[in-house]
Amino acid sequence: MLEVLILGRGGQGAQTAGNLLAQAFYSDGFYVQTFATYGGARRGTPVSASLRVDAEPIRLRCDIEQAAAMLCFDDSLLDENFLRRANSETRIVVNSRQSREAFSSLGDYQIVPIDGLGIARNNDMGTVVNSALLGAFVAVLDQLDIETMCRVVLASAPVKKEQNVAASREGFRQFQMTH
Amino acid sequence: MNDTTNRQLLSGNHAVAWGVKLARPDVAPLYPITPQTPILEKITEFQLQGEMEVELLTPESEHSAMSACLSASLTGARVFTATSSQGLLLMHELLHYAAGARAPIVMFNVNRTPASPWGFWPDQLDSLSQRDTGWVQLYSESAQESLDTTVQAFRIAESVGVPVMICHDAFYVSHAVEPVDIPTASQVDEYLPRLERPLRLDTALGQSFGAPIDQATWNRSRREMAAAMDKVYAAVVEAGTTWNALCDRQYGPLEHYRCDDAQVLIVTMGSMSGTARVAVDALREEGIAAGLLKVRLFRPLPGPALCEALAGVPCALVLDRNYSPGMGGILHQELKAALYGMADAPRLHGLLAGVGGVNVPPGKIQQWVTDYREAEAVPEAIWVE
Known part of the structure; x- marks a missing residue:
């Protein structure tokens, strides 16, 4: 079973990203379960989404304690508390303009910074970073076809459909070019 | 899954809304509260899009919502509402009222910690503390079960003449998006025929409900409720069997998973069943x-079914995601009462597991089974982590 955590701030689209990833895996024939935990979250406060993917129906109804991959929408959220659910094998994508070295003090983690904001702006998406980050995350996961992800983004984006897809593709390419 | 199956990714709450849409209630008084609100939102969306014909009422509180449910139901209308935690607690007075009037209202409650302190986490104390109001209570583990049980609840409520509450846990079910098979409208129409209600508010009949009565009549009303409650078990069995014939998904009052030769049983309700x-x-x-x-x-x-399931099993662990101060876990308390005096009852351990929504992964359950399966039982509940 693949277990993924997504962390963002209320309003950034972390929950939506979890749903879109779930749809993409589901359309590739997997069973999925994604849930948000937000309590009294408001815009700007930390929210998280969990995603499980498996070939069998998913029965677990509990938190993910150790994630295989993480997507973090805001580098100020990438702290010890969040990283307790990661290990040295966990692939972590973080929305940040900082270099990979800037995160080395956090410990032995595979952290991939992606400039989601820059990609969003390049593609006329303003500050909406989730489609760009999803593209990069698909590349890091290496278990999902970017074309599947783009189809889901195209079908789900309420506005700027083509721009959202372009941002996903650029996020995907940016990770591939740097790795 | 055959080609005609409508399988969609739905959250537990949206699955409930689908169940409601298919059950075609006449009236739905609703008031929003986290984490129930997506049920209300989806029903509102269905109605706006013309996919659902229902009289939606949005009164100023849950107390008024349940008042509206009661009066609408007594006219013979099919009625649905949904709530959670503080909302359910605010309805408390009307829950007794509706059950006493034998109004077959169906309500979905999303289990959430009651204040104080303020929280939004999965814990079943909100609905369990309504256990003496006269409502049937069913607990669901998944989005699919929540959809199916919502439809079944109308059949149970209307055939017996009792209100039915269905519950699922906050977030782990309410906000968990997963594949759900949606039955067809014709399947549900066949399953939920409109029954004539001889007792109803109708100006042509001139009957009334809730009049002041003497002691003996109040006493008789409770005896009649007891007789109705006695019919519920069979109604739940029948609702599950008939559903299975239509949709190929089996449900009953209890579910036995790998129990046949079991030497230790985990007993629980709701979402923790999946992890168990x-x-x-x-x-x-x-x-x-x-x-x-x-x-x-x-x-x-x-x-009787619980006694039969537990007879001869050496040990059982009750996992309660709730806490009754001064007593312990409510399912543990109820099971002790049910098993009282039984010769081959198991050693029963009551574990307060996941109270307040604390995470309970499978490894913890395995550890508790290892720790307690040989231990002597104590009457008190045990806080576990």
């Missing part, structure tokens, strides 16, 4: 003959 299945499989791999007894029907408590 994984724990049971892992324990079996280790050579421990564990099983899960899932309590789906909590009120009326299926006492």
